Amino acid sequence: MAELLLILNIIGTVAFAVSGAMTAIKKEMDLLGVTIVGAITAVGGGIMRDIIIGKIPPDAFTDPSYVLIACISAIVVFTYVYFRASGYEKISGAKFQKIVLLADTVGLAAFSVLGVEVAFNAGDGPRLFLTVFLGTITGVGGGVLRDLLVGDKPYILCKHIYACASIAGALVCALLWDFSGQSVATVIGASTVIIIRLLAIHFEWNLPRIRHHGIS
């Protein structure tokens, strides 16, 4: 159980750091900018969660190993693209995008259930709304900060059932927590995120939106 979470956490950190680094490279930021955006994408959601529940200083600052993992991941991506003439094209290619998308999905799943776990351990009894919210903000918070920093419209507000998958997984995990035990709740919650997200990508599900070209 602890090992499972640890592994998911590391995969999520690397995946989010890579997605942040690639976004920053697309905006022509420099090496430090790419590293910072990568690190904030990876640990930003957890920091927002810790500030909301009063875990001060946030975990990311007292145990910097995840920040370190994220920085190294971002620097590796930057170096790969920088030293190979065709690196940027490769990194933008369909195959690489697919790997990032899959890793990102695993990361979203891991961070969403991790947030639920932190919320339960913070005590104060069961408050379903707060618990699900903390799970979701742990999962999607880093991506929102990434988009704000590089000046994009936040991805989760526009596309692909992203936050929906996180909310559903956190809700399933929180509801099962007392009935089925932590381990089962964690696995089923994380699986819920992954399944919804993969189905949404495969079938190109999107939430309804209102188009109004040329009106506003």
Added chain:
Amino acid sequence: MAELLLILNIIGTVAFAVSGAMTAIKKEMDLLGVTIVGAITAVGGGIMRDIIIGKIPPDAFTDPSYVLIACISAIVVFTYVYFRASGYEKISGAKFQKIVLLADTVGLAAFSVLGVEVAFNAGDGPRLFLTVFLGTITGVGGGVLRDLLVGDKPYILCKHIYACASIAGALVCALLWDFSGQSVATVIGASTVIIIRLLAIHFEWNLPRIRHHGIS
């Protein structure tokens, strides 16, 4: 007194949620994005205030009723626009805009004096600057987050005496608090916000700004 604040609070929550939802619809965000932006616009100012005074977790998470009211308001706006071909035009029309502007003014007034009330109840004696600041951030914070999330330049920094009205109302409320009693201070503070704002809209008051087309 308590009922008055409750009613103002609900009106403000609905009005800010509607303004957030409409801004998100204009940016072609999907149903979830519209709901999230609506909710953050409504409760974001209170969350910023609670984090600054150390009320952890913030009220919005322990008592989710206002988040619920905001989400429902945003979903109603989205549904109305989505299912009526002419909904978007109607919602952008002058009459509807006027209603939103009025409700928004009432909400700004309610949130500004609510922030002052929370600051006084947080104890630690009278610190005028902190009290007025907390009133103002409760009033305008949600709108700033809304504009950052959808990628607009923050409205309060550009237009229409908006933050000025909030600062003036919070200052009046804080100064009267000990002299005239809470109820009177609240009513006069809120009225100050509404009167300044309505006068500013009617007479098209704006603060001075420096125009420099083609220079920078």
Added chain:
Amino acid sequence: MAELLLILNIIGTVAFAVSGAMTAIKKEMDLLGVTIVGAITAVGGGIMRDIIIGKIPPDAFTDPSYVLIACISAIVVFTYVYFRASGYEKISGAKFQKIVLLADTVGLAAFSVLGVEVAFNAGDGPRLFLTVFLGTITGVGGGVLRDLLVGDKPYILCKHIYACASIAGALVCALLWDFSGQSVATVIGASTVIIIRLLAIHFEWNLPRIRHHGIS
């Protein structure tokens, strides 16, 4: 030592307020917007630091003298530009830019070592990563908030070794803290920031970045 920090702190506050005010004037914000952006640029880094270490409410709210200094600086800049026909051109001129850049460098140096000092005084023993991070966020946080508020891509992520200088100075200061005493650590740390920044400006150092016109 205390006087030195006080003087550096005031210079940094004024310089950051001026840089925030000028950025807001370039975006044609009104008088209140210019004042708010100036104040947030000056005290925003310190507020982020205080929230992360749990110093609630942050210093800037309990002792508003620095907010006051920042607001007055911003209003003076606005007034100067507003009432002199040629004010905006002068303020954009090479000589004025150079003064701001120098003052900004001194401010970055002062705020970076101030953040390290606050981190050590917050107790909990030496945690190098957290200490350096707090120094850096105190130094660069206000500038990031300024750029987010006016809709620019954060300057520190794109240009000129800016955050690098802050990180290096905070690291030097933190490493020397126990060996050489506070005063020496503060002076050497601040000097490190200033020297790196001046060298970077003079020799036009920049971190590597990946250009890809027309690809993405």
